[in-house]
Amino acid sequence: MKLQGIVSKLLLLFLLNGTSLWAALTLFSLENYGPMALLLITTALIDYIYLSKRTRASRWLLPGTILLIIFQIYPVLYTAVTAFTNYSTGHSITREEAIEGLIEQNTNLVEDGAQFEFKVIESGDRRALITTNLKDGTFALAEPDGFSALDSAEIPEGWQLIDEDRLREADYQSWLTKLRIPFSESTILKVESFNTAAEYQYLLRYDAGLNKMIDIATGEALVEKEGAFYYLDGTEMEPGWRIWVGFGNFTDVVTNDRVRGPFFRVLIWTFAYALLSVLTTFILGLLLATTLNSPRIRGQRVLRSLLIIPYAIPGFLSILIWAGLLNDDFGMVNRALGTSIPWLFDAEWAKVSTILVNLWLGFPYMFLVTTGALQSIPAELSEAAEVDGATPRQAFAKIKLPLLLVTVAPLLIGSFAYNFNNFGGIYLLTGGGPAMNDSDVAGATDILISYTYKLAFASGKGAQYGLATAVSIIIFFIVASVSAISFRRTRALENIN
Amino acid sequence: MLKKTRIAVIGALATFSLVFAALMPMTAHAASTIVLWAGTEKESTYKAWADDYSKRTGVTVKVVGKAKLQDDFKTVGDADAPDIVIEAHDNIAKFRADNKIEAVTLTNLKEFDANVISALSLGTKLYGVPLATENIALFTNTKMVPKAPKTWAELEKIALDLAKKNKSNKNFVPFAVQQGTGGDAYHMFPFLTGLGGYVFGGTPGKWNKYDIGLDNKKFLNNLSLVDKWYSSGLIKASVNGDIAKAAFTSGNAPFYVTGPWFLDDIRKSGVSYRISAIPQIIKGYSPVPYSGVQAALLTTYAAKHNVALETKAALQDLASASSQLILSGVALKAPANLKAQKSFSDKDIAAFGIAGKGSIPMPAIAENGIMWGAVGSAWVKATSGQSKAAAAFKAAAASMRDQIE
Numbered sequence: 001m002k003l004q005g006i007v008s009k010l011l012l013l014f015l016l017n018g019t020s021l022w023a024a025l026t027l028f029s030l031e032n033y034g035p036m037a038l039l040l041i042t043t044a045l046i047d048y049i050y051l052s053k054r055t056r057a058s059r060w061l062l063p064g065t066i067l068l069i070i071f072q073i074y075p076v077l078y079t080a081v082t083a084f085t086n087y088s089t090g091h092s093i094t095r096e097e098a099i100e101g102l103i104e105q106n107t108n109l110v111e112d113g114a115q116f117e118f119k120v121i122e123s124g125d126r127r128a129l130i131t132t133n134l135k136d137g138t139f140a141l142a143e144p145d146g147f148s149a150l151d152s153a154e155i156p157e158g159w160q161l162i163d164e165d166r167l168r169e170a171d172y173q174s175w176l177t178k179l180r181i182p183f184s185e186s187t188i189l190k191v192e193s194f195n196t197a198a199e200y201q202y203l204l205r206y207d208a209g210l211n212k213m214i215d216i217a218t219g220e221a222l223v224e225k226e227g228a229f230y231y232l233d234g235t236e237m238e239p240g241w242r243i244w245v246g247f248g249n250f251t252d253v254v255t256n257d258r259v260r261g262p263f264f265r266v267l268i269w270t271f272a273y274a275l276l277s278v279l280t281t282f283i284l285g286l287l288l289a290t291t292l293n294s295p296r297i298r299g300q301r302v303l304r305s306l307l308i309i310p311y312a313i314p315g316f317l318s319i320l321i322w323a324g325l326l327n328d329d330f331g332m333v334n335r336a337l338g339t340s341i342p343w344l345f346d347a348e349w350a351k352v353s354t355i356l357v358n359l360w361l362g363f364p365y366m367f368l369v370t371t372g373a374l375q376s377i378p379a380e381l382s383e384a385a386e387v388d389g390a391t392p393r394q395a396f397a398k399i400k401l402p403l404l405l406v407t408v409a410p411l412l413i414g415s416f417a418y419n420f421n422n423f424g425g426i427y428l429l430t431g432g433g434p435a436m437n438d439s440d441v442a443g444a445t446d447i448l449i450s451y452t453y454k455l456a457f458a459s460g461k462g463a464q465y466g467l468a469t470a471v472s473i474i475i476f477f478i479v480a481s482v483s484a485i486s487f488r489r490t491r492a493l494e495n496i497n
Numbered sequence: 498m499l500k501k502t503r504i505a506v507i508g509a510l511a512t513f514s515l516v517f518a519a520l521m522p523m524t525a526h527a528a529s530t531i532v533l534w535a536g537t538e539k540e541s542t543y544k545a546w547a548d549d550y551s552k553r554t555g556v557t558v559k560v561v562g563k564a565k566l567q568d569d570f571k572t573v574g575d576a577d578a579p580d581i582v583i584e585a586h587d588n589i590a591k592f593r594a595d596n597k598i599e600a601v602t603l604t605n606l607k608e609f610d611a612n613v614i615s616a617l618s619l620g621t622k623l624y625g626v627p628l629a630t631e632n633i634a635l636f637t638n639t640k641m642v643p644k645a646p647k648t649w650a651e652l653e654k655i656a657l658d659l660a661k662k663n664k665s666n667k668n669f670v671p672f673a674v675q676q677g678t679g680g681d682a683y684h685m686f687p688f689l690t691g692l693g694g695y696v697f698g699g700t701p702g703k704w705n706k707y708d709i710g711l712d713n714k715k716f717l718n719n720l721s722l723v724d725k726w727y728s729s730g731l732i733k734a735s736v737n738g739d740i741a742k743a744a745f746t747s748g749n750a751p752f753y754v755t756g757p758w759f760l761d762d763i764r765k766s767g768v769s770y771r772i773s774a775i776p777q778i779i780k781g782y783s784p785v786p787y788s789g790v791q792a793a794l795l796t797t798y799a800a801k802h803n804v805a806l807e808t809k810a811a812l813q814d815l816a817s818a819s820s821q822l823i824l825s826g827v828a829l830k831a832p833a834n835l836k837a838q839k840s841f842s843d844k845d846i847a848a849f850g851i852a853g854k855g856s857i858p859m860p861a862i863a864e865n866g867i868m869w870g871a872v873g874s875a876w877v878k879a880t881s882g883q884s885k886a887a888a889a890f891k892a893a894a895a896s897m898r899d900q901i902e
Contacts, residue, residue: 030575194806198602345678
């Protein structure tokens with residue numbers, strides 16, 4: 001190996017090692033030991049593969065494999081795992097975090113309670129506050145386990161004052177923030193700023209032995225169900241936490257009326273949308289391709305180039321422009337036609353609009369591939385058909401089309417799968433609307449993928465990641481099985497040759 | 498020989514790696530820096546305050562503009578998370594449900610209007626520092642409408658007469674209020690209140706989610722007016738945000754319902770305008786808009802970053818009159834601090850304040866999320882000819898009840 005090569009390889013490796021060492025140290029300080037170990041092992045593996053002579057073949061595979069794991073396998077696994085949880089707004093954290101959060105959110109200021117000013121003092125490992133009770137003017141030395149009265153606010157012997165600049169250090173700030181000093185039997189002192197504190201009261205207490213949340217005032221043990229605590233009267237305490245729900249999200253799709261109704265309506269429309277999109281674009285593309293394939297047409301090249309323009313403009317731009325053109329009262333389409341068709345406001349017309357706009361966006365692709373396919377069909381075949389006395393129509397239907405389908409069919413399946421998940425085509429044009437009565441989430445033109453997106457991010461009640469990931473897994477199985485079946489069918493076509 | 502070289506190579510690699518790692522900063526979230534997230538369009542406003550604050554106190558506040566603040570805040574990891582988030586008050590319930598924000602205490606609570614405080618309260622606790630208030634109002638093109646209409650009926654007549662005169666002008670909009678296909682329950686709210694409807698019963702901070710007023714009898718009766726507005730062409734769902742704004746700023750609309758966020762654009766357009774409340778439509782009901790309170794929220798991450806107390810100090814500073822004047826000066830919004838309000842002089846913002854009298858804070862309850870979709874699409878159906886207004890609102894009420902249970 002040349003010296004240059006070795007040096008640049010070493011340079012790259014040392015950059016990589018340095019970065020991952022730094023990242024590992026950061027992870028260590030955040031107590032994320034699992035990811036840290038994974039990172040170090042991966043780095044060591046990379047070093048080994050690029051330094052050893054025995055692993056030449058792996059060098060080529062490694063970058064691709066790592067990218068595959070990060071960008072494909074990890075998201076897929078994450079989605080699959082999330083689908084079996086109740087991850088959603090109000091259920092986004094762990095049980096421990098939720099318990100801590102609940103106690104903290106329900107620690108309330110005591111009305112007319114004591115207010116304190118304080119100084120922080122230190123003696124060796126011991127830290128304490130000298131508090132001035134603003135209500136009765138008394139002084140006290142407040143240590144984490146309790147108060148002891150003082151005569152004045154002067155610093156007792158052996159203690160040292162910590163000034164405010166030092167209090168800003170992370171160590172002191174975190175100590176002060178977490179400090180809870182028992183004040184009376186049921187109340188505590190909680191720090192509010194660098195020099196003030198107030199009397200607070202816990203509403204809830206967690207009993208680790210019983211594994212239950214207890215209302216301190218009434219002694220009532222809260223009921224735990226579906227990842228949240230409930231009072232007996234049904235009041236839900238927020239935040240709740242993430243739990244495993246097994247196949248709950250999947251069975252919801254089939255059994256829960258509020259999910260099932262819109263789901264099947266959306267599913268049927270998704271199939272219709274994908275099929276119609278493929279059919280209309282294919283038919284128009286084929287028509288134009290056959291027409292332009294005829295030698296009698298002049299200016300073939302110019303016409304072909306012109307037809308590709310819609311394909312060359314970024315799709316989202318065209319869609320946004322179409323959304324404006326199709327406006328009821330101000331759009332060009334209605335003005336040019338002299339009509340007042342509710343293109344985007346009526347449920348059925350909106351469906352027509354999505355297909356039409358998709359036709360505009362999709363036909364150039366079909367035109368391109370069918371043109372290519374048509375030109376690859378030997379001219380002798382058509383000539384032979386002509387000699388045998390076939391009409392041009394017969395020649396097209398019996399000779400050209402079957403041959404065409406052999407090459408184009410896999411592309412049609414691909415186009416179906418693409419349109420099945422054509423998020424932009426729907427979301428940018430109609431936003432899934434107009435709204436329907438059976439659901440606040442799924443509109444009339446929503447396809448499964450836009451419905452999933454809305455479930456995850458845009459639904460009124462907040463995010464429903466669990467349900468959304470379950471639906472996206474269902475989408476995967478639908479697309480996968482449709483594609484598998486179709487590919488098997490197209491094999492039959494290949495026998496024509 | 499070969500073996501020695503290899504050892505040397507590996508040794509050099511290890512040394513350089515260690516040196517490189519040592520040179521990098523230890524944690525992503527440096528201590529003593531407060532991170533503040535605001536919408537991209539507000540970034541410069543809060544930077545102005547942050548610069549001033551760091552000059553006065555030496556504490557660095559890093560302002561990060563976020564185009565999709567809510568989505569990012571939902572999914573952010575601990576290390577990158579903000580300590581302060583700037584959002585409208587109606588998000589606090591949602592954020593608290595995920596334990597993302599904490600309550601705050603203010604020493605100058607008396608410098609704020611009670612309504613503003615209750616808008617930001619959940620139970621007895623205050624979840625955020627009120628910064629600025631905003632509401633929508635009626636802009637009138639004074640060249641087209643020299644004399645202000647006193648009643649809605651007068652306004653309607655003026656608008657429709659002008660529409661008749663401008664029949665050949667395809668871009669003319671007699672009454673510009675934005676909806677579009679997705680609907681806009683926020684901009685249409687004055688018409689809901691003006692016709693005797695309400696979304697939730699109760700009062701700010703104590704909303705009753707079981708009392709839905711979208712199909713109360715008086716409102717349903719008055720909704721026949723909306724059908725008339727649609728058929729006469731006065732109010733149409735096809736007018737979306739872009740069309741409404743373009744129509745008013747190009748002198749193609751006599752009336753325009755919008756908020757102070759477009760004030761700058763309207764001033765630049767050169768159209769002469771007047772800002773006022775929407776005139777009364779039906780006796781006994783005033784068409785009041787929603788009010789929104791921009792607030793600085795304390796996140797639970799501040800404690801995790803060990804900067805909770807510094808963040809609280811910064812929030813207390815944001816509550817002060819002087820800091821709110823800095824924000825209002827940059828962003829042209831009415832400061833929430835009453836002392837600041839007194840010394841903030843902008844006649845248009847003052848007019849917005851008067852027009853917003855009696856406005857209702859957007860309910861800060863999770864169920865309000867359902868309202869946007871349900872009420873927005875009811876207005877769209879009613880003003881795009883898809884359904885009679887009364888039927889659309891009956892359906893919206895039923896859908897909301899069904900989802901709230």
